[in-house]
Amino acid sequence: MVFSCAVETSRRDDLLEAAYLAIAEHGVRGLRVEDVAARAGVAVSLVYYHFASRAGLLEATLAFTEGRSSFVGRLEGTDAWTYTPPAYEGLRRAILGELEGSESWRVNCIVWNELTASAIFDADLQEPVHRVNATWVENASTLIGLGRLDGSIRADVDERLEAELITCLVDGVVLRWLSGGMSRERGLELLGAALEDRLTPSDGTAAVVSSTGNVPEHWEPL
Numbered sequence: 001m002v003f004s005c006a007v008e009t010s011r012r013d014d015l016l017e018a019a020y021l022a023i024a025e026h027g028v029r030g031l032r033v034e035d036v037a038a039r040a041g042v043a044v045s046l047v048y049y050h051f052a053s054r055a056g057l058l059e060a061t062l063a064f065t066e067g068r069s070s071f072v073g074r075l076e077g078t079d080a081w082t083y084t085p086p087a088y089e090g091l092r093r094a095i096l097g098e099l100e101g102s103e104s105w106r107v108n109c110i111v112w113n114e115l116t117a118s119a120i121f122d123a124d125l126q127e128p129v130h131r132v133n134a135t136w137v138e139n140a141s142t143l144i145g146l147g148r149l150d151g152s153i154r155a156d157v158d159e160r161l162e163a164e165l166i167t168c169l170v171d172g173v174v175l176r177w178l179s180g181g182m183s184r185e186r187g188l189e190l191l192g193a194a195l196e197d198r199l200t201p202s203d204g205t206a207a208v209v210s211s212t213g214n215v216p217e218h219w220e221p222l
Contacts (some may be wrong), residue, residue, distance in 0.1 A: 012050045014040045016064040019057055024107045028118040033057065055124045062115045062125060066132050068108050086152030091143045092195055098170050099177060099187050109174055137163045144199065153199045162198060169194055 018039035022031050033054050037044040051057040084090070098109075119125035140163035147153030173191055176182040 011040075011042065011046065015042070015047055015050060015057070016061055019061045020064060020111055023061065023111045023114050028058065028114045031058075055122065058115065058118070058122070059124060059128055061111070062128050062132075065108060065111045065115060085146075085150040087143050087147035087150055088152035088195075088199060091140065091147065091153075091199075092192070094140075094143075095166060095170055095191055095195060096188055098174055099184050099191070101184060106178070109178055113175055113178060133167070136167050140167055147199070151201065154201045157199060165198070166194065 015036060018036045019031065022036055022039060031054070033047050034044055036057065037047050040047075047057060051060055115125065116129050119129045137160070141159045144153055144157065144159045144162055148155050148157065148159070170191065173182065173187040177184055177187045
């Protein structure tokens with residue numbers, strides 16, 4: 001029974017990998033269930049067994065893609081998430097990491113943007129996209145709040161507002177980079193400048209708190 005479950009999980013992961021790569025090459029509109037099955041070397045019926053429909057496959061691929069990426073998955077377990085002051089540096093590392101230079105990361109960004117753009121026309125994708133974005137904003141907001149406490153982020157900022165603005169900015173910069181409208185270097189420059197301009201303290205605005213004071217020693221992202 002354990003062996004059977006492991007095989008089923010492996011087959012499901014193989015199908016998700018196949019869908020992921022197919023979207024990276026041809027986009028969501030070009031995704032055919034038959035092509036995913038052929039790429040994975042299985043019968044079409046197995047795709048429907050695991051995902052019920054093309055829409056179910058897309059939703060699962062969205063979760064698969066998010067698990068390889070983002071503010072949550074990529075940095076979990078690092079100092080940004082175990083919270084070693086200053087929080088601003090953890091936030092900056094996470095945000096600039098969205099423009100990582102590796103080809104595998106670029107592919108992941110392509111798939112993520114394809115799937116999220118498809119949510120405009122596919123209502124089944126809207127709720128999972130919203131859920132992922134809400135988690136991203138919530139974690140950014142929490143880290144900004146921790147930065148306010150340790151003094152690395154201005155005390156007078158609105159945590160939620162800044163988290164939403166920054167994550168929206170990341171989305172726009174990444175899309176412009178992927179579409180050839182901006183170099184990666186320029187994107188990093190703009191994101192870094194925005195973080196510094198909006199969040200770093202000026203004289204008299206930071207509430208300096210020691211790392212052993214009101215700041216938690218450990219924080220797990222949502």
